[in-house]
Amino acid sequence: MCASRSWARGSSPVPGSLREWREGFPRGARMTDVARACRGLDPELKESRPLHIVLGNEACDLDSMVSALALAYYLENTSESKAAFVPVLNIPRSELALRGDSVFMLSELNIPESSLIFRDEIDLHALHQTGKLTLSLVDHHALPSSDAALENAVTEVLDHRPLEQQYPPPCNVTAELVGSCATLVTERILQGKPEILDWQTAALLHGTIILDCVNMAPEAGKVTPKDSKYVAQLEAQFPDLPNRSKIFESLQKAKFDVSGLTTEQMLRKDLKTISGDGTMLAISAVYMDLEVFLQRSNLTAELDAFCQAHGYDALVAMTITFNPHNEPVRHLIVFCPNMDLQSTICGALECSHCPPLNLTPAPTPNPNLRAYHQGNALASRKKVLPILREALGAYPSAMKTPSGTPGPESCSQEQMDDELDKAINTLIPEMSRDEEEPVLPPTPMNSLVDECPLDQGLPKLSAEAIFEKCSQITMARSSISPPQKKK
Numbered sequence: 001m002c003a004s005r006s007w008a009r010g011s012s013p014v015p016g017s018l019r020e021w022r023e024g025f026p027r028g029a030r031m032t033d034v035a036r037a038c039r040g041l042d043p044e045l046k047e048s049r050p051l052h053i054v055l056g057n058e059a060c061d062l063d064s065m066v067s068a069l070a071l072a073y074y075l076e077n078t079s080e081s082k083a084a085f086v087p088v089l090n091i092p093r094s095e096l097a098l099r100g101d102s103v104f105m106l107s108e109l110n111i112p113e114s115s116l117i118f119r120d121e122i123d124l125h126a127l128h129q130t131g132k133l134t135l136s137l138v139d140h141h142a143l144p145s146s147d148a149a150l151e152n153a154v155t156e157v158l159d160h161r162p163l164e165q166q167y168p169p170p171c172n173v174t175a176e177l178v179g180s181c182a183t184l185v186t187e188r189i190l191q192g193k194p195e196i197l198d199w200q201t202a203a204l205l206h207g208t209i210i211l212d213c214v215n216m217a218p219e220a221g222k223v224t225p226k227d228s229k230y231v232a233q234l235e236a237q238f239p240d241l242p243n244r245s246k247i248f249e250s251l252q253k254a255k256f257d258v259s260g261l262t263t264e265q266m267l268r269k270d271l272k273t274i275s276g277d278g279t280m281l282a283i284s285a286v287y288m289d290l291e292v293f294l295q296r297s298n299l300t301a302e303l304d305a306f307c308q309a310h311g312y313d314a315l316v317a318m319t320i321t322f323n324p325h326n327e328p329v330r331h332l333i334v335f336c337p338n339m340d341l342q343s344t345i346c347g348a349l350e351c352s353h354c355p356p357l358n359l360t361p362a363p364t365p366n367p368n369l370r371a372y373h374q375g376n377a378l379a380s381r382k383k384v385l386p387i388l389r390e391a392l393g394a395y396p397s398a399m400k401t402p403s404g405t406p407g408p409e410s411c412s413q414e415q416m417d418d419e420l421d422k423a424i425n426t427l428i429p430e431m432s433r434d435e436e437e438p439v440l441p442p443t444p445m446n447s448l449v450d451e452c453p454l455d456q457g458l459p460k461l462s463a464e465a466i467f468e469k470c471s472q473i474t475m476a477r478s479s480i481s482p483p484q485k486k487k
């Protein structure tokens with residue numbers, strides 16, 4: 001689906017230095033030569049020069065794609081280093097088609113998809129082993145556990161979310177909570193060497209910032225003064241950039257067009273993942289109304305198959321649609337067959353206060369599914385991810401069962417008891433003392449203790465197991481003689 005091709009100037013192949021960038025990049029070799037070399041088909045090119053990869057996030061939305069393309073282009077044209085600067089889209093090539101806004105933008109600007117390199121076409125880990133790889137991360141900075149080995153190749157970060165991970169100097173970190181990472185890349189180019197900016201690259205950046213900042217509308221809660229400043233500067237340098245509203249409407253339409261997508265494709269279209277202590281969680285943006293989504297045929301089985309296929313222990317989907325006033329309406333869906341993990345995730349989301357999500361439970365067709373209306377319509381996944389990351393951190397991996405199998409019953413009984421004893425003994429110390437030691441009254445929880453045993457949150461255990469243990473405690477207490485007064 002493509003809106004009218006009214007943007008690009010003429011229908012010439014990629015004009016200006018974007019084409020030269022592609023052909024002369026790295027110097028003397030075309031993009032496809034680099035791709036072939038990176039795919040290991042042409043070792044001497046790989047051997048000849050170090051490779052500096054500019055890598056977007058694994059959701060690979062328009063912001064990630066454009067930030068990687070534009071920053072690599074800038075570095076290739078300004079860096080003193082003899083490295084080749086290669087933008088890599090952090091998804092398999094086959095997944096680009098799910099990103100309607102990116103496909104639309106590339107076609108509008110006559111940038112052939114064949115000139116791009118995707119994550120499944122380059123072996124970053126093998127390159128890293130040759131010692132020839134350095135990395136710039138754009139639009140993210142916390143690498144997924146599968147890429148943890150690449151952390152020491154990161155020499156630069158440009159991101160627009162709160163820092164969750166430190167990259168010590170000499171890594172160059174730019175992290176600012178602006179509406180779009182493309183704003184930070186634009187700033188870098190305009191402050192560095194504005195004359196290398198050509199119309200195509202300016203149009204890529206301009207359109208991306210406008211989409212991310214919802215056509216620069218303050219009520220959407222995305223745009224910052226820096227976003228507005230650089231959109232204006234791009235327009236001042238290229239007065240014939242397309243009209244903002246035209247860009248926004250075409251990209252928004254292309255982004256939200258999910259017609260014909262399967263449930264699996266819809267979940268993969270804008271997917272982020274987090275992991276904590278061996279538990280993997282997928283968080284998808286679903287551009288569809290909750291009711292409509294829940295009515296999809298075979299939904300629970302499809303969600304289960306999706307989690308099993310990718311090794312996810314749970315899936316959180318954030319649906320986003322718009323009311324007649326064009327305000328976003330958000331719902332959260334939690335799919336998790338493991339009841340302990342499900343209650344950990346739902347508890348964290350329900351009790352979150354930073355930010356409060358103002359969740360109202362909504363009915364679902366299956367106990368493995370929970371759904372909520374999210375009253376806080378401004379909290380995008382960027383805001384929800386830290387809540388989920390913290391919840392995973394508090395969830396004992398000992399409770400983790402192979403993904404997709406039911407919860408606590410799959411843990412051995414003694415494992416459950418150990419967990420429970422540990423938990424109860426931090427809560428009720430007299431249970432852990434042996435007989436001869438006098439039992440002191442439990443420390444009042446509001447006293448100045450250096451850390452409250454509940455700081456890590458209540459132990460994640462099933463209600464029945466806690467009840468069982470508490471009844472044991474009352475029995476044990478009634479058999480313990482009252483504390484002897486110290487003489």
Ligand SMILES: Nc1ncnc2c1ncn2[C@@H]1O[C@H](COP(=O)(O)OP(=O)(O)OP(=O)(O)OP(=O)(O)O)[C@@H](O)[C@H]1O
Nearest residue numbers: 061211212214219220252320326327328380381382383
């Ligand atoms: N108020 C709005 N009006 C119109 N469109 C809006 C409005 N708010 C968001 N969108 C569109 O929905 C897409 C998804 O927006 P989001 O759910 O707020 O998340 P985000 O894409 O801005 O940020 P994320 O938390 O997903 O993180 P990153 O993508 O930065 O990694 C928006 O793209 C917009 O089209």
Ligand SMILES: [Mn+2]
Nearest residue numbers: 059061270285
């Ligand atoms: Mn997004």
Ligand SMILES: [Mn+2]
Nearest residue numbers: 063139180181
């Ligand atoms: Mn972004």
